[in-house]
Amino acid sequence: xxxxxxxxxxxxxxxxxxxxxSPRVERLYIAPGNGGTALLGExxxxxxxxxxGLVAFARHEGIDLTVVGPEAPLVAGLVDAFAASGxxxxxxxxxxxxxxxxxxxxxxFMQEEGIPTAPAEIFSSYEAARAYLQxxxxxxxxxxxxxxxxxxxxxxxxxxxxxxxxxxxxxxRAFGPAGDEVVIEAFLEGKEASLLAFSDGLTVVPLLPAxxxxxxADGDRGPxxxxxxxxxxxxxLTPQGVEEALRRVLQPAVDxxxxxxxxxxxxxxxxxxxxxxxxxxxxxxxxxxxxxxxxLLPLLESDLLEILLACVEGRLSHDLVRWRAGASATVVLAAxxxxxxxxxxxxxxxxxxxxxxPETVVFHAGTRREGTSLRTAGGRVLAVTAxxxxxxxxxxxxxxxxxxxRFAGMHYRRDIGxxxxxxxxxxxxxxxxxxxxxxxxxxxxxxxxxxxxxAGIGAFGGLFDLGALGQARAPVLVASTDGVGTKTLIAxxxxxxxxxxxxxxxxxLNDILVQGARPLFFLDYVASSRLHPERVAAIVRxxxxxxxxxxxxxxxxxxxxxxxxxxxxxxxxxGTMVGWVEKEAIVDGREIAPGDxxxxxxxxxxxxxxYSLARRVFADLSWETVLPELGRPLGEVLLAPHxxxxxxxxxxxxxxxxxxxxxxxxxxxxxxxxPRILPEGVxxxxxxxxxxxxxxxxxxxERGQVREEEMYRVFNMGIGLVLVLAPEDAGCAQAxxxxxxxxxxxxxxxxxxxxxxxx
Numbered sequence: 001x002x003x004x005x006x007x008x009x010x011x012x013x014x015x016x017x018x019x020x021x022s023p024r025v026e027r028l029y030i031a032p033g034n035g036g037t038a039l040l041g042e043x044x045x046x047x048x049x050x051x052x053g054l055v056a057f058a059r060h061e062g063i064d065l066t067v068v069g070p071e072a073p074l075v076a077g078l079v080d081a082f083a084a085s086g087x088x089x090x091x092x093x094x095x096x097x098x099x100x101x102x103x104x105x106x107x108x109f110m111q112e113e114g115i116p117t118a119p120a121e122i123f124s125s126y127e128a129a130r131a132y133l134q135x136x137x138x139x140x141x142x143x144x145x146x147x148x149x150x151x152x153x154x155x156x157x158x159x160x161x162x163x164x165x166x167x168x169x170x171x172x173r174a175f176g177p178a179g180d181e182v183v184i185e186a187f188l189e190g191k192e193a194s195l196l197a198f199s200d201g202l203t204v205v206p207l208l209p210a211x212x213x214x215x216x217a218d219g220d221r222g223p224x225x226x227x228x229x230x231x232x233x234x235x236x237l238t239p240q241g242v243e244e245a246l247r248r249v250l251q252p253a254v255d256x257x258x259x260x261x262x263x264x265x266x267x268x269x270x271x272x273x274x275x276x277x278x279x280x281x282x283x284x285x286x287x288x289x290x291x292x293x294x295x296l297l298p299l300l301e302s303d304l305l306e307i308l309l310a311c312v313e314g315r316l317s318h319d320l321v322r323w324r325a326g327a328s329a330t331v332v333l334a335a336x337x338x339x340x341x342x343x344x345x346x347x348x349x350x351x352x353x354x355x356x357x358p359e360t361v362v363f364h365a366g367t368r369r370e371g372t373s374l375r376t377a378g379g380r381v382l383a384v385t386a387x388x389x390x391x392x393x394x395x396x397x398x399x400x401x402x403x404x405x406r407f408a409g410m411h412y413r414r415d416i417g418x419x420x421x422x423x424x425x426x427x428x429x430x431x432x433x434x435x436x437x438x439x440x441x442x443x444x445x446x447x448x449x450x451x452x453x454x455a456g457i458g459a460f461g462g463l464f465d466l467g468a469l470g471q472a473r474a475p476v477l478v479a480s481t482d483g484v485g486t487k488t489l490i491a492x493x494x495x496x497x498x499x500x501x502x503x504x505x506x507x508x509l510n511d512i513l514v515q516g517a518r519p520l521f522f523l524d525y526v527a528s529s530r531l532h533p534e535r536v537a538a539i540v541r542x543x544x545x546x547x548x549x550x551x552x553x554x555x556x557x558x559x560x561x562x563x564x565x566x567x568x569x570x571x572x573x574x575g576t577m578v579g580w581v582e583k584e585a586i587v588d589g590r591e592i593a594p595g596d597x598x599x600x601x602x603x604x605x606x607x608x609x610x611y612s613l614a615r616r617v618f619a620d621l622s623w624e625t626v627l628p629e630l631g632r633p634l635g636e637v638l639l640a641p642h643x644x645x646x647x648x649x650x651x652x653x654x655x656x657x658x659x660x661x662x663x664x665x666x667x668x669x670x671x672x673x674x675p676r677i678l679p680e681g682v683x684x685x686x687x688x689x690x691x692x693x694x695x696x697x698x699x700x701x702e703r704g705q706v707r708e709e710e711m712y713r714v715f716n717m718g719i720g721l722v723l724v725l726a727p728e729d730a731g732c733a734q735a736x737x738x739x740x741x742x743x744x745x746x747x748x749x750x751x752x753x754x755x756x757x758x759x
Contacts, residue, residue, distance in 0.1 A: 036364025146178030336409025501542020
C-alpha cells in the first residue's frame with residue numbers, strides 16, 4: 001500500500017516510524033516531513049495546510065490511505081476533501097473535528113451529552129467576559145475557543161492574572177481568531193491524564209493511558225507549551241479508571257456525534273482531570289497527541305496500519321489493539337526561547353550516541369537537513385523516547401540519550417515521571433535518591449568505556465582487562481587519589497556542578513602524568529548530607545566528559561549520604577586515577593642536574609587549591625560580581641576547570657623529547673611541589689618575571705594583603721605544570737608548545753636553605 005502522512009512534527013515522525021514497520025506498506029510519503037522522516041520515506045514539499053495540493057498529490061500517486069497528524073487540516077476539512085475525491089483519509093470530518101476546533105462547541109456538546117466537565121460560560125464579548133470574571137472565585141481557567149497550538153489554555157491563580165489572560169486573548173489577539181470566543185471555566189483539582197482512543201464511528205478502543213507535561217519548566221512552572229514530554233502507562237489512570245473514562249467520556253462522545261449525523265472516525269483524545277468524583281474532561285482533541293504519540297507507539301505491538309484501516313472501514317475491534325508489557329518515557333528537547341519566538345539554524349550533534357542507548361528512538365520535530373548536517377527548525381526540536389521493563393528504566397534511558405544530544409540553547413524538563421516515582425515511594429516501592437542518581441549518570445559513564453572494561457557501574461567492583469596494554473614489557477601501575485576541596489562550596493553556591501567533575505579527573509590525571517603514566521581508569525566518590533540526584537548526576541557527567549577527553553574509563557565510584565557529617569547543601573568530591581607506565585620510562589627526577597631548564601605550562605586559574613583563602617578574601621562579594629580586572633563573574637573565574645596536561649606532554653614524548661622531571665603545582669604551590677622531584681644536591685631558581693600572573697591571583701593578594709612568598713606557597717600563580725628538561729631540549733619543546741615559558745633553572749644546592757628560590 002502507498003501511505004501518505006500529513007504533518008512535520010515529532011508526532012508525524014512517530015506515525016511514519018510505526019507505519020514503516022508494517023509489511024503492507026510499499027511506499028511511504030510524508031508531507032512536508034522533517035529531517036527525521038526523510039530517513040523513513042520520501043518527504044513531499046506540500047504544507048499540511050495545502051489541502052488542494054495534498055488531494056492532487058494523493059490522486060497522482062495513487063495513495064491508498066492518508067494519515068493526518070495535526071489538527072488544523074482536520075478542522076479545515078481535509079478528510080471531507082479527500083472523500084469528495086474518492087480518497088481515504090484517517091481522521092474525523094470537519095464537523096466532528098469541531099470537538100477540538102471550537103472549545104465553545106465542545107463545552108456545549110459535553111453539557112448536552114452529560115459528559116463530566118467543569119462548569120463554564122462562553123463569551124464573544126470582552127466586556128461581558130470581564131464582568132463575569134470579576135464575580136468568579138480563583139483559580140480560574142480562561143481558554144481561547146479556537147485552535148492555538150496547545151497554548152490557548154491559561155490557568156490563572158489570581159483575578160488579576162485572569163483579567164490579563166482575557167485581555168491577551170480577546171483584545172491583544174494573542175491567538176488571532178482563536179480568541180473570537182472564550183470559555184471561562186472553573187478550576188479543577190486532581191491528577192491529569194491523557195486517554196486516546198481509536199474510533200470507527202461506533203466502536204471505541206482505548207490506547208494506554210499517558211501522562212504529558214504541558215508547562216515549559218520543572219515543577220509545572222512557566223507558560224503552557226505543546227507538550228514537553230510524558231510517560232505511559234500513567235500510574236494515575238488504573239485499568240478500572242480507563243474503563244470508567246471509556247464508559248463516561250469516550251463512548252458517550254462518539255455516540256453523541258453519531259446521533260448528530262457527524263460520526264467520529266479517527267483518534268479521539270480526552271485530556272482528563274482525575275478527581276474524587278471521577279474523570280472530568282478538560283478538553284477534547286481530534287487527533288493523535290503530541291507528544292503522546294511518541295510515548296505510546298513504541299509500546300504498540302499491533303500493526304498500526306491494520307488498526308487505521310479497520311477504523312476507516314468500520315470494522316474496529318478490541319482484539320486488533322495489542323500492547324507490549326513495560327513502560328515508555330519521552331523527553332522533548334526544545335530550542336532557546338520556546339514556547340515564545342525561537343532561534344533556528346543551530347547544528348544538532350550527538351544523535352549517533354543517543355541511538356546507541358538500548359530501546360531508544362529519537363523522533364524529529366523542528367529539524368531540517370542541510371547537506372550532511374542536521375539543524376534546528378522549530379520550537380520543539382526532538383523527542384527522545386525510550387522503553388523498558390519499568391518506568392525507572394525507561395526514564396533512565398530517555399534521559400541518558402537526551403544527555404548525548406547537543407545544540408545551542410537546548411532546554412528540557414528534568415522531572416518527567418517525577419510524580420510517578422513519588423507515588424511508588426508512597427506505595428512502599430523504595431526508589432531512593434542514590435538509585436535515581438545512578439540512573440541519571442549511567443549512560444554518561446558507559447560512554448567512557450573501552451573494550452578493556454569488563455565490569456563497571458552497577459557491579460560490586462570495576463573490572464579492567466590489562467591485556468589492553470598489548471606488548472607492554474614491564475608495566476607499572478600508577479595510582480593517585482585527591483579531592484577538590486572547598487571549591488565545592490562555590491560550585492554549590494552557584495549551582496554549577498559539572499565543572500568540579502572535570503576538576504577532580506584532571507587533578508588526578510596530572511598527578512600520575514608527572515611520573516610518566518598514561519590513564520587507564522578512574523573512580524569517583526561523592527558525599528553530602530543529603531543526596532540530590534540531579535546534582536550528583538551533573539558532577540559525574542563532568543567526570544565522564546573529562547575521562548572521555550583523555551581516553552580514560554570511568555568504571556565505578558561511590559555516592560554517600562551522611563547527614564551528621566556534612567552541613568546541609570555541602571558536598572565532597574574525591575577521585576582515584578589509575579594509569580600505567582613502562583618501568584624503564586618512569587619519570588622520577590633522578591637525572592635532573594644543574595643547568596637544566598624549567599618550563600612552565602599555564603594554569604586555567606586556581607585549579608583545585610587555595611579556595612579556603614580565596615573564599616575568605618572575597619567573602620563580601622557575590623559570586624556573580626563582575627570585577628573590572630576579570631571582566632566576567634567572579635564565581636565563573638574561580639570555577640574554571642582544572643587543566644589537564646596529557647596532550648602537551650604526549651606531544652613532547654612523540655617528538656622524542658626526554659622529560660627529566662615534572663611537577664604538578666597544586667597545594668603547597670612552588671615551594672612544596674618542586675622539591676618532590678629534585679634529587680639530592682640540586683635546587684631550583686624561579687624567575688617571577690618570566691610570565692604574567694593572571695589577575696585573579698593579584699586580586700587575592702591585594703584584597704587579602706597576602707605576602708608574595710605566601711602566594712607562591714598556596715597558589716599556582718598561573719603555572720599549572722613545570723617540566724624539567726635538558727637545555728638542548730628546551731628550545732624544541734617551546735617550539736612545539738608555544739604557550740610554554742622558560743621560568744627557571746636547576747642550580748646546585750648548598751645543603752641548607754630552601755630548595756626553591758624566587759627571583
